Amino acid sequence: MIVVGVNGPGKLQVRDAPAPLRKHRALVRLERAGICGTDLKILDGAVPVAYPVIMGHEMVGMVSRSGSDGRMPSGTRVLVNPGIHCRDCHLCDTDRPHLCHRGGLLGRDMDGVFAEEIAMEEHFLHVVPDGIGPDAAGLLQVLGTVVHSQQTAPVTAGSVALVIGLGVSGLLHLQLLLASGVDRVIGVTRSAWKRDLATRLGAHAVATPEEAAGVVADVSDGRGADLAVEAVGTASTVAQAIELCGPGGEVIVYGTVTGEGGPMPYYQLYFKEITLRYPRAARPGDYDRAIALAASGRIQLDPLVTARFPLENAPDAFAAARSGDHLKVLLTP
Numbered sequence: 001m002i003v004v005g006v007n008g009p010g011k012l013q014v015r016d017a018p019a020p021l022r023k024h025r026a027l028v029r030l031e032r033a034g035i036c037g038t039d040l041k042i043l044d045g046a047v048p049v050a051y052p053v054i055m056g057h058e059m060v061g062m063v064s065r066s067g068s069d070g071r072m073p074s075g076t077r078v079l080v081n082p083g084i085h086c087r088d089c090h091l092c093d094t095d096r097p098h099l100c101h102r103g104g105l106l107g108r109d110m111d112g113v114f115a116e117e118i119a120m121e122e123h124f125l126h127v128v129p130d131g132i133g134p135d136a137a138g139l140l141q142v143l144g145t146v147v148h149s150q151q152t153a154p155v156t157a158g159s160v161a162l163v164i165g166l167g168v169s170g171l172l173h174l175q176l177l178l179a180s181g182v183d184r185v186i187g188v189t190r191s192a193w194k195r196d197l198a199t200r201l202g203a204h205a206v207a208t209p210e211e212a213a214g215v216v217a218d219v220s221d222g223r224g225a226d227l228a229v230e231a232v233g234t235a236s237t238v239a240q241a242i243e244l245c246g247p248g249g250e251v252i253v254y255g256t257v258t259g260e261g262g263p264m265p266y267y268q269l270y271f272k273e274i275t276l277r278y279p280r281a282a283r284p285g286d287y288d289r290a291i292a293l294a295a296s297g298r299i300q301l302d303p304l305v306t307a308r309f310p311l312e313n314a315p316d317a318f319a320a321a322r323s324g325d326h327l328k329v330l331l332t333p
Contacts, residue, residue, distance in 0.1 A: 001017055001018075001115060001116040001117055002014060002015075002016065002017075002115070002116050002311050002312055003015060003016075003054045003114060003115040003116070004054065004055055004056065004114035004115070004311060004314040004331070005052050005054045005055060005114075006042060006043055006049070006051065006052065006053060006055055007052045008045070008051050009043075009044060009045030010043065010044065010045070012043055012314065012315055012318060013052075014311070014312055014314050014315070017054075017115070019117065020117060020118055020119035021119060022065065022067075023119070024067055024068035024069075024121075025067045025068075025119040025120055025121050025122070026063050026065060026066055026067035026072050026119070026120055026122050026125065027063065027064045027065040027117055027118070027119055028059075028061040028062065028063055028064065028080065028117065028119075028120055028125070029061050029062050029063075029064045029116065029117045029333070030059065030061050030113070030115065030116055030117065030118075030311065030331075030332075030333050031059075031060050031061045031062060031077070031134050031137065031138075031332075031333070032059070032061075032135065032137055032138030032330045032331070032332060033056050033058055033113050033114055033138065033311075033330065033331040034058035034059075034138050034139065034141065034142065034328055034329070034331075035056075035058075035317060035318060035321040035328075035329045035330075035331065036057075036058060036142065036168075037233070037256075038057070038105075038107075038108065038256075039055055039056060039057075039107065039318075039321075040318070040321060040322055042055060042107070042108060043055070043318065047108060049108055049109075053108070053110070053111055053112070054111040054112050054114055054115055055107045055112050055114045056106070056107040056112035056113040056114035056115075057082035057105055057106040057108070057112050057113060057141070058082070058113070058138065058139075058141040058142065059079075059080040059082075059113035059118070059141070060078065060079050060128055060134075060138060060140060060141075061077075061078060061080070061117075061118075062075065062076070062077055062078070063075065063076040063077075063078060063125070064117065066122075067120075067122040071122045071123075071125075072122045072125050076127060077127065077128045077129075077130065077137075078125040078126060078127060078128055079125070079126040079128050079137070079140045079141060079144075079287060079291065080106070080113055080118070080120060080124060080125060080141070081125070081141075081282075081284060081287055082105055082106035082107065082112070082113065082124075082141065083097065083098045083100075083103060083105060083281050083282065084100075084103045084104050084105070084106065084109075084110065084124070085097035085098070085100035085102070085103035086100055086102040086103060087123070089101065089102060095283060095285075096283070097283060097284065098148075098281040098282055098283050099280065099281075105281075114311065114314065114331060115311075116311065116333060126284070126287045126288060126291060127291075128140065128291055129291070129295050131295055132291070132294050132295055132301075135301070135302055135305040135308070136301035136302050136305075138305065138328065138330045139168070139172070139294075139301045139304060139305065139328055140287070140290050140291055140294060140301075141282075141287070142168060142169060142172060142328075143172055143176075143290040143293065143294065143299065143301070144282040144286045144287040144289075145169070145254075145279075145281060145282045145286070146169060146172045146173055146176055146290075147176065147282065147286045147287075147289050147290045147293070148279055148282040148283060149173075149252050149254050149277070149279035150176055150177070150180070150229075150252070151286070152277075153177075153180070153227055153250065153252065154226070154227065154250055155177065155180060155181070155226065155227050156181065156182070157181045157182065157183055158183075159182050159184070159226040159227060160184045160186070160216070160219055160220040160223075160224075160225050160226050160246075161177045161182045161185045161186070161225060161226065161227045161228075161229070162185075162186045162188065162212075162216060162225040162227070162228040162229065162241070162245075163177070163185065163187050163188065163228075163229045163231060164188045164189075164209075164212070164228065164229065164230050164231060164232060164237050164240060164241055165188070165189060165230065165231035165232035165233075165237060165255065166187050166188070166189035166191065166194040166195065166197070166198050166206075166231075167194075167231065167232075167327060168304050168327050168328045169231045169254060169255075170187070170189070170229070170231035170232075171187075171194075171197065171198060171201060171304055171327070172299065172304070173229045173231055173254065174187055174198055174201060174202070174203055175201055175298075175299045175300065176293070176299065177227075178201075178202045179293065179298040179299060182227075183204065184204040184205075184219055184220075185202070185203055186204060186205045186206070186207065186212075186215055186216060186219055186225070187199075187203045187205075187206045187207075188206070188207050188208070188209055188212045189206075189208070189209075190208055190209060194327075195207075195208075197303065201300060201303070204219065205219055209237075209240065212240065212244060213243070213244060220246065223246045223247070224244060224245055224246025224247070224249060224272075225244050225245050225246055225249060226245075226249050226250070227249060227250050227251075227252070228241035228242075228244055228245045228249065228250075228251045228252070229251075229252045229254055230251065230252065230253045230254060230255050231255055232255045233255025233256045233257055234255070234257065235257060235262045235263075235264065236262050237255065238251070238253055238255075238257055239262065239263070239264055239265050241253070242264070242265050242268050242269060242274060242276075243265055243268060245272065245274050246272065247272040247273065247274075248272070248273055248274075249272065249274055249275075250274065250276075250277065251274055251275070251276050251277070252279065253276065253277065253278050253279075254279065304327045304328050305328045305330055306325075306326040306327045306328065306329070307320045307321075307326050307328075307329045307330070308329075308331075308332050309329065309330075309331055309332070310331070310332055310333070311331050311332065311333065314331060317329050317330075317331055
């Protein structure tokens with residue numbers, strides 16, 4: 001079967017591999033797999049992995065053979081939870097398996113999903129209804145992480161919410177806030193076409209980073225955002241989120257920030273008593289809610305898919321994902 005792996009920094013390889021060892025696990029055949037920023041960082045060597053490794057952690061597919069549990073019959077369409085966990089530690093027992101210290105992420109800490117078929121324990125599989133199209137289903141894993149990050153967001157219909165960064169995750173954050181009843185969501189990005197898309201998806205206002213302070217002040221009557229979501233992953237955009245957040249507000253740092261790139265406005269965190277959250281990954285229940293949201297039609301996923309490539313054309317897919325001209329790039333069988 002065809003798999004896409006990385007043998008070292010910058011060394012992407014499409015190759016033939018043996019069929020996965022089934023043992024007690026279910027076999028899942030690829031329908032769609034998504035390329036995300038983590039995959040690009042792994043390929044670049046910015047995220048360390050043990051080479052060689054099969055890449056990828058965003059996958060939806062069809063069960064071709066049930067596992068020993070028999071919970072997922074052949075023909076069941078499923079989303080793969082890529083957060084492997086032990087199910088037996090304190091974190092797993094307290095519904096925080098995404099933080100399990102014995103676990104890891106598919107495609108980073110162990111072989112991933114960029115393959116024609118994978119073998120997975122059935123408790124890592126979530127049923128996906130047929131009403132969700134194949135491209136939309138390719139975004140369910142990302143939506144699950146967005147659901148997780150907003151689970152405690154203190155927003156109401158009268159809130160002003162800000163999303164900095166309108167890539168795939170930022171546009172999902174925007175839509176989820178709207179679906180949660182927030183009627184004033186502001187999207188910030190340098191990209192004109194992404195601002196246009198955010199407007200079509202329901203944003204109350206959009207702005208460039210340079211315009212953001214004025215737009216937030218205007219929309220919020222000068223009080224600042226009640227919730228600011230940082231969906232870029234740089235120190236400067238985290239700082240901007242803190243600056244534009246109003247007193248008593250909350251900042252969700254969804255982007256992965258390494259700590260480099262400039263000073264942080266720590267005094268603003270204190271002076272405005274801002275709550276700062278750093279969500280990570282998703283719990284199993286977050287994926288179930290994401291699937292339900294997609295099935296309800298309250299979140300539009302198809303407009304965020306801008307390119308598809310067969311698995312064997314993975315180098316072209318990675319080039320497209322890196323170009324800045326696309327949102328979600330998907331791999332297909």
